[in-house]
Amino acid sequence: MATEVSVPQNLPGGVLAEFEEVYRNNVGLVAAYFARRCWDPQEVADLTSETIVRAAGSFGAFDPRRGSARAWLFGIAAHVWAGYCAHVAESRDAIGRLAGYRALETTEIDELAAKIDAQQAGRELLERCSMLSANERAAIELVDLAELTPKEAAAALGVPRGVLRMRLSRARARLRKEHCVNE
Amino acid sequence: MSEFEDNLWLTVVREHGHELARTERTAHTHRRASRPQLLAGTTLGLAAMATAAALLLGASTSPPAFAVTRNPDGTVTVNLIHPSGIAGANKKLAAMGVRAQIAAQAKTPPNLVCPGGTAPTITFDPASIPNSQELVIAPGQPSASDTAALKGGSNGSGNTGPGATSGGGNHVVRLDPGGSKIRTYSGADNHVARMYCP
Numbered sequence: 001m002a003t004e005v006s007v008p009q010n011l012p013g014g015v016l017a018e019f020e021e022v023y024r025n026n027v028g029l030v031a032a033y034f035a036r037r038c039w040d041p042q043e044v045a046d047l048t049s050e051t052i053v054r055a056a057g058s059f060g061a062f063d064p065r066r067g068s069a070r071a072w073l074f075g076i077a078a079h080v081w082a083g084y085c086a087h088v089a090e091s092r093d094a095i096g097r098l099a100g101y102r103a104l105e106t107t108e109i110d111e112l113a114a115k116i117d118a119q120q121a122g123r124e125l126l127e128r129c130s131m132l133s134a135n136e137r138a139a140i141e142l143v144d145l146a147e148l149t150p151k152e153a154a155a156a157l158g159v160p161r162g163v164l165r166m167r168l169s170r171a172r173a174r175l176r177k178e179h180c181v182n183e
Numbered sequence: 184m185s186e187f188e189d190n191l192w193l194t195v196v197r198e199h200g201h202e203l204a205r206t207e208r209t210a211h212t213h214r215r216a217s218r219p220q221l222l223a224g225t226t227l228g229l230a231a232m233a234t235a236a237a238l239l240l241g242a243s244t245s246p247p248a249f250a251v252t253r254n255p256d257g258t259v260t261v262n263l264i265h266p267s268g269i270a271g272a273n274k275k276l277a278a279m280g281v282r283a284q285i286a287a288q289a290k291t292p293p294n295l296v297c298p299g300g301t302a303p304t305i306t307f308d309p310a311s312i313p314n315s316q317e318l319v320i321a322p323g324q325p326s327a328s329d330t331a332a333l334k335g336g337s338n339g340s341g342n343t344g345p346g347a348t349s350g351g352g353n354h355v356v357r358l359d360p361g362g363s364k365i366r367t368y369s370g371a372d373n374h375v376a377r378m379y380c381p
Contacts, residue, residue: 028188056202104187105186
């Protein structure tokens with residue numbers, strides 16, 4: 001009988017354990033990212049699942065030197081969302097391309113519906129940002145809503161930090177100006 | 184963690200667990216400076232030596248986090264004492280070519296020791312796991328509702344359900360290819376079994 005025994009704290013967790021840490025630290029933020037964009041819990045679930053499954057499939061290529069795991073994950077989420085929007089715009093079966101993900105249980109629908117409700121303020125901010133360019137909107141959302149640092153947001157968007165800071169500063173200035181005009 | 188997030192993690196483990204367990208993170212290996220790498224290597228080396236010494240002397244200075252055992256009859260027994268052993272146990276199962284993975288869930292208690300100091304355990308027959316499927320093992324003891332739900336096909340251990348048969352007095356979980364699942368937790372398409380206290 002061959003038995004393998006480990007020592008608790010010192011054994012390397014392996015890539016699966018590493019990915020689990022990334023997952024647990026970020027899945028809620030990724031789901032919130034989609035909850036600001038969708039009203040249907042099933043859509044939020046499918047898009048979140050698509051992001052996580054893609055991340056699992058490419059985790060071997062993730063290079064921490066190029067940015068944090070959170071930035072990397074949000075880069076994938078942005079691609080998933082862009083692909084989904086492109087399919088919707090082309091009137092193609094956007095949900096169909098996410099086929100393979102399971103239907104939600106009632107409790108999960110309730111959870112995700114609550115998450116969608118909780119993102120109401122975020123959705124309103126995004127609506128206010130409609131006057132901004134797509135690049136500025138993305139910078140505002142990642143830093144002010146998704147809790148990424150400017151450095152992480154720059155990595156997620158694939159731009160230098162200086163560019164990100166400039167977009168952020170310009171976007172905030174325009175939002176402040178709009179706010180003052182409205183008052 | 185919400186139920187959705189727990190179920191999604193089960194899906195990831197089930198569909199990508201083996202792939203991730205075997206992934207070589209080439210980029211990752213370059214991220215640390217040489218000094219910490221040396222220290223980590225030394226720590227691991229010492230840990231391995233401590234384990235070997237403990238096994239040789241029959242006395243352990245720290246409790247093992249897991250044990251994965253291939254039994255003479257081909258069945259596999261997994262004992263899990265601490266959640267830190269999940270990754271190692273999964274790695275070992277993958278290395279043994281066994282299509283089974285322990286799925287860590289948010290509700291996994293920090294200390295898994297059963298009353299009396301024994302470790303939660305499960306023994307299963309890998310040969311009974313259908314091709315292209317995987318046995319997902321939920322760590323920890325069954326809840327009262329789990330136990331009630333599992334009684335239909337129980338062998339007395341509270342660990343099997345319809346579609347699974349007992350391997351005798353040793354509480355061996357065997358999947359019946361023609362039957363239903365051992366226990367279908369919400370969102371799981373594969374066979375999911377929970378460990379139990381011996």
